[in-house]
Amino acid sequence: MATNVIEVKNLQVWFPVRRGFIESLTSKEQRWVKAVDGISFQIKEREIFCLVGESGCGKTTTGKAILRLEEPTGGSVKYAGAGLTPALVKEAATEAVRKKVMKKDEAEKDVAKGAVEVRYLHKAKMKALRQKMQMIFQDPYESLNPKQSIYDIVAEPLVVNNLGANEAERETRVKKALDDAGLRPPKDFMWRFPHEVSGGQRQRVGIAGALVLDPAFLVADEPVSMLDVSIRSEILKLMLDLREKKGLTYLFITHDLGVAYVFSDRIGIMYLGKIVELGPTEEVIKGPRHPYTKALISVVPKPDPRMKTEKIILKGERPDPAHIPPGCRFHPRCPFAMEICRVKEPTPLFVSQEHWVSCWLESGEAKQ
Amino acid sequence: MVLLEVTDLKTYFKTQEGTLKAVDGIGFKLEKGQAMGLAGESGCGKTTAALSIMKLLPANGYIAGGSINFMGQDMSKVTGDKLRAIRWRDISIIFQGAMNALNPVKRVGDQIIEPILLHENVDEEVAKKRVQELFSLVGINPNRIREYPHEFSGGMRQRVMIAMALACRPKLVIADEPTTALDVMIQAQILQLMKNLQTELELAMIIISHDLSVLAETCDLLSIMYAGKIVERSSAVEVFSNPQHPYTKGLIAAFPNIKGDRKMPASIAGNPPNLIRPPTGCRFSPRCYMAQEICKNQEPPLIEVLPGHFAACHFVQPKG
Numbered sequence: 269m270a271t272n273v274i275e276v277k278n279l280q281v282w283f284p285v286r287r288g289f290i291e292s293l294t295s296k297e298q299r300w301v302k303a304v305d306g307i308s309f310q311i312k313e314r315e316i317f318c319l320v321g322e323s324g325c326g327k328t329t330t331g332k333a334i335l336r337l338e339e340p341t342g343g344s345v346k347y348a349g350a351g352l353t354p355a356l357v358k359e360a361a362t363e364a365v366r367k368k369v370m371k372k373d374e375a376e377k378d379v380a381k382g383a384v385e386v387r388y389l390h391k392a393k394m395k396a397l398r399q400k401m402q403m404i405f406q407d408p409y410e411s412l413n414p415k416q417s418i419y420d421i422v423a424e425p426l427v428v429n430n431l432g433a434n435e436a437e438r439e440t441r442v443k444k445a446l447d448d449a450g451l452r453p454p455k456d457f458m459w460r461f462p463h464e465v466s467g468g469q470r471q472r473v474g475i476a477g478a479l480v481l482d483p484a485f486l487v488a489d490e491p492v493s494m495l496d497v498s499i500r501s502e503i504l505k506l507m508l509d510l511r512e513k514k515g516l517t518y519l520f521i522t523h524d525l526g527v528a529y530v531f532s533d534r535i536g537i538m539y540l541g542k543i544v545e546l547g548p549t550e551e552v553i554k555g556p557r558h559p560y561t562k563a564l565i566s567v568v569p570k571p572d573p574r575m576k577t578e579k580i581i582l583k584g585e586r587p588d589p590a591h592i593p594p595g596c597r598f599h600p601r602c603p604f605a606m607e608i609c610r611v612k613e614p615t616p617l618f619v620s621q622e623h624w625v626s627c628w629l630e631s632g633e634a635k636q
Numbered sequence: 637m638v639l640l641e642v643t644d645l646k647t648y649f650k651t652q653e654g655t656l657k658a659v660d661g662i663g664f665k666l667e668k669g670q671a672m673g674l675a676g677e678s679g680c681g682k683t684t685a686a687l688s689i690m691k692l693l694p695a696n697g698y699i700a701g702g703s704i705n706f707m708g709q710d711m712s713k714v715t716g717d718k719l720r721a722i723r724w725r726d727i728s729i730i731f732q733g734a735m736n737a738l739n740p741v742k743r744v745g746d747q748i749i750e751p752i753l754l755h756e757n758v759d760e761e762v763a764k765k766r767v768q769e770l771f772s773l774v775g776i777n778p779n780r781i782r783e784y785p786h787e788f789s790g791g792m793r794q795r796v797m798i799a800m801a802l803a804c805r806p807k808l809v810i811a812d813e814p815t816t817a818l819d820v821m822i823q824a825q826i827l828q829l830m831k832n833l834q835t836e837l838e839l840a841m842i843i844i845s846h847d848l849s850v851l852a853e854t855c856d857l858l859s860i861m862y863a864g865k866i867v868e869r870s871s872a873v874e875v876f877s878n879p880q881h882p883y884t885k886g887l888i889a890a891f892p893n894i895k896g897d898r899k900m901p902a903s904i905a906g907n908p909p910n911l912i913r914p915p916t917g918c919r920f921s922p923r924c925y926m927a928q929e930i931c932k933n934q935e936p937p938l939i940e941v942l943p944g945h946f947a948a949c950h951f952v953q954p955k956g
Contacts, residue, residue, distance in 0.1 A: 322819040323790075466907045467678065496677045496846050498890045501903040508900075523819050526892035530900050550898055567824035569849035571891035573872045581824050585789050 273349040273485055273517045274311040274334060275383065279304055280342035281326070281333045285590060301590045303329040305541035306343065311485075311517055313349070318520040318532035318549070320564070324589065326541045327521045331487040334519065335401050336394055340387055348383035349517065350484035351400035356393070357382055364388040399429055402478035406490040408470035412462040419458040422446060422476045429481065441480055448513075449476035450506050468499040475506065482514075489521045504531050525568050529553050534622070537561045540597045541589055546616075547623025557625040559602050596628065604629055639840050640666040640689070640808060644702035645712075647681075647688045651696065654912045658684040660864035661702065666857070668807070671834055671841040673851030673872065675887065676861035679908050682844045683732065685861070686810045688712075689842075690729055691719055707807070725755045728801040732812040732844075738785040738793060745781030748800045755804050770799040774829060791822035798829065808840045815850060827854055848887055852876060860884045863909050863919040866938065870945035880947035883920050918950065926951060 281304040287296075304326040311317040319327040332338040334345050361379050364370035369388050370378075378385060389397065405411040412421055422442045425431075432438035446454035449472040462470055471491060478486060488507065492500040504527070510516050522528050528535055529549060536546040537560065545558040556562045563580040570577065582601045587593060593600050599609040608628050616624040617631050647659040658681040666672050674682045687693050689704055691711060704711035706727065714722065731737045739747055745767050752763040768778035774795040785793060794814065801809050814830065815823040831854055834841055845851055851858060851872065858872040860883065868881040879885045886904040893901075906923040909915050915922050921931035930950050938948040942955055 322821055468907070497848070498677055498846075498887060498904040501890060501892075501901045502905075505900060505903070525820070526894050529894050530892040530898060553894060553898075564820065565894060567820050568894045569823075569827075569847070569853050570895060571849040571852055571888060571893060572876050573852045573855075574877060575895065577895075579824060579828075581828060582821055585791055585822065 271313050271348060271381075272310040272383075273313050273315075273347065274317075274519070275346040275348075276310070276330075276334065276343070277308045277346075278306050278343035279308070279330065279333060279340055279345060280306055281329050281338055282341045299590060302541050302592055303589055304333060304340075305589075305592070307536075307538070307541070307543045308343075309536055309543065309546060311519060313517055314511055314515055315534065316511070316518040316520055316532045318522060318528040318535045319538055319543075320522055320525055320528050320535055321538035322523060325538045326589070327538050328489055330538075331403065331489055331519055331521050334386065335398060335403060335487060336386060336389075337403070343387075345386040346378065346381075346383040347386050347397070347401065347485070348381060349400060351397055352382060352384060354382070357384055360384045360389055360393065363390065395429070399425075399431075399481040400483050401485045402481060402483040402487070404471075404474055404478050404486060404488040404491045407494050408462075408467060408474050409494065411474060412470060414462055417459050417461055418446070418451075418465070418473050421462070421473060422480050425477060425481050431481070442476075445476040445480035446473075448479050448510065449473070450502075451476065466499075467495050468502060471495060471503055472506070475503075475510075479510070483516070485517045485519070487519045487521070490523070491520075492527060493522065493524060500527070501530075507531075525553070525564055537564065540587065540592060542597060542626070544598065544627070545623075545625045547620070551620065551623050557619055557623075557630055558598075558627050559604055559629070560598050561625075596626075637668050638665055638705075639668050639670075639707060641705040642685075642689070642702070643705070645685065645688060645704060646699065646701035647684050647693065647697060648700045649694075649697045651912065656912050657864050657914065658697070658911055659688060660911075660914075662859075662861070662864075662866045663702075664857075664859055664866065664869060666808070666840050666842065668840055669834070669838040670857060671839075671843060671855045672857040672859060673848075673855035674842060674844045674859050674861060675846065675848050675851055677846055677908050679911070680861045681864040681911070682861050683812055686729065686812055686842065686844055689810065690723060690727060692729075721755070724751050724806065725804045726806055727808045727810065728804070728806045730797050730801045730809065730811040730814050733817060737797065740785050743782050743784060744788070744796050748781075748796070748803050751800070751803050766803070767799070770802055773802070773833070774799045775825075791818055791825060794818060794822075794826055795829070798826075798833070802833070802837070805837075806839070808842070810842045810844070812844045813846070814843065816845070816847070823850070830854060849891055860887065863914055864911055865919060865948065866946075867920065867949070868947045869938075870942075874942070874945050878942075878945070880941050880945070880952045881920075881949050882924050882926055882951075884947075918948075 282300040282302050285299040321327050329338055333340045358379055361375040365372055365375045422445055423438050426438050443454040451457040451472050492503050520532055532549050535549050535552045536543045539560050545561045556565055563582050566580045595611045596609040596614050599605040614626045614628045616626050618624045643663045644661050645659055646661055649656040649658055676682050688699055699712045748767045749763045767781055771778045776795050815826050855872045858875045859866045859869040862883050868884045879888055889902040891901055917933050918931040918936050921927040936948045936950045938946045941947050941952050
């Protein structure tokens with residue numbers, strides 16, 4: 269069995285709601301925006317795990333929290349991939365125990381598995397580890413500095429991390445990264461500026477910027493949603509190639525189920541800070557169990573006017589993560605909401621070996 | 637009744653490097669109540685075509701040839717007050733990234749009242765009432781007209797923009813990438829709304845998108861644009877069921893089909909050409925898998941393959 273590169277357990281990212289002066293004098297409770305509210309999943313080595321959901325459901329925050337670009341407020345994120353040495357794992361575990369943030373037996377288990385708890389890692393160590401955990405951003409039109417040449421953009425991570433003994437070595441690494449990202453020959457692209465290349469090539473620059481540090485785990489946040497449909501699959505194919513060649517593991521974040529369907533191995537459907545259904549891609553898309561998943565699948569536009577399918581269009585928009593409804597958080601928009609859904613939160617229920625769903629409809633069936 | 641007839645429209649831009657031929661001889665007809673999709677990759681000239689019809693081209697852009705016949709008037713020649721009278725009253729546009737096109741410091745209601753007061757001889761009370769009607773038409777609570785844009789979510793702002801486009805009861809609405817920045821669920825809501833409005837108000841629409849699947853769901857007619865030219869044009873069903881041009885075939889194949897097998901869709905290799913110096917012959921030939929010698933030298937005419945189905949490729953033959 270392949271090892272889990274990433275293990276997320278009960279991860280929470282809450283942001284405090286700022287209180288006004290008067291409010292701070294009253295004993296009113298601190299309110300929180302619960303962007304990510306207790307989610308768990310694992311990503312195996314060389315696996316593509318996809319988080320799907322509407323904007324504001326917390327999928328990007330999850331990706332950032334794993335890399336600690338956003339500080340988690342609860343739960344755990346364990347990483348067990350390239351870039352770790354037994355000494356480092358041990359040191360991280362001892363430190364966590366000494367700071368009394370982790371129990372001794374848990375720390376011992378981590379050491380045995382060769383995993384580190386990302387949450388308690390010291391800042392400097394996290395920075396070093398982040399070379400192995402990189403992020404690809406959504407918008408290649410906005411995430412690249414327009415005043416920097418492509419060479420400077422791709423070389424920047426090396427400079428920041430003090431890598432590469434001299435300029436010549438850096439240049440070799442930049443060229444290699446550009447070549448890996450499919451910008452060939454690299455010398456034709458190196459001295460151009462972002463506005464001089466096409467959208468697809470810009471996203472390749474973004475990918476090269478992540479590759480230059482030789483990572484093992486990549487968080488790809490909507491890497492193709494800003495691109496024309498005709499070039500999307502080229503970028504996706506590139507990412508698949510890189511997995512083969514470099515043994516990369518991906519967390520892929522998207523709102524587009526069509527892309528998730530063709531690209532990922534497993535899918536997690538997120539709604540308002542929680543995963544409501546998780547399973548192998550084919551199983552989830554062909555046999556969705558949660559009403560939200562069913563609705564999402566039904567509204568994906570079909571590229572054929574002859575295909576008329578019943579659409580489940582949910583009324584309204586997602587509620588605010590600062591005011592999460594009680595019970596099942598999907599119940600105000602759910603066409604099948606029952607009494608229990610309004611009061612009690614459903615727990616995950618396995619419908620097959622790897623496929624689970626959090627919904628009272630399923631639990632009811634299972635009980636009978 | 638033909639509402640809009642565009643013939644051989646050419647829109648060029650003056651740039652430092654030379655003349656950029658963004659739209660280079662396109663033509664189509666649109667009848668009352670019909671929705672036409674205009675599809676193509678970014679930079680193919682689809683937005684420029686729309687702006688030419690509205691006559692909203694930037695200073696360095698000009699209509700170099702052809703005609704735009706809208707209800708008996710040639711829009712390419714109309715200017716001044718006459719033009720201002722047509723704009724928004726007869727033709728309106730929902731801009732790309734519309735959610736950000738609203739003025740952030742003005743109440744949404746006032747922003748919609750403005751064109752009504754400008755175009756029609758009504759007092760503010762009547763206009764306000766109209767705005768409230770428009771809001772309920774597009775599915776927003778009419779009491780929200782005094783709110784500011786930031787109080788609306790992205791999907792709601794898009795609805796406001798649609799309400800604004802309908803303010804003066806136009807006959808033709810142009811929607812430029814109306815759902816591109818929206819989530820799938822909101823996209824489905826907006827597309828359904830547009831489809832309903834189109835039938836209810838007998839609106840003619842031109843919907844511009846790079847996403848063929850969006851057009852497949854909303855349009856009766858479909859035109860595929862490549863590098864400033866229409867390469868294929870027919871009814872939407874016909875284009876999807878019987879695509880003729882290799883580019884159209886490529887675009888259709890580029891979609892992941894959630895109902896079909898799980899396989900990576902094909903992509904079209906290469907990039908769209910530079911429109912200052914477009915390739916000779918067929919403009920798609922450098923990216924085309926079936927390109928021959930003739931494609932590099934000779935431009936293919938737009939021929940009628942089947943009644944009402946046009947395609948511009950050397951390898952399509954009219955079928956009896």
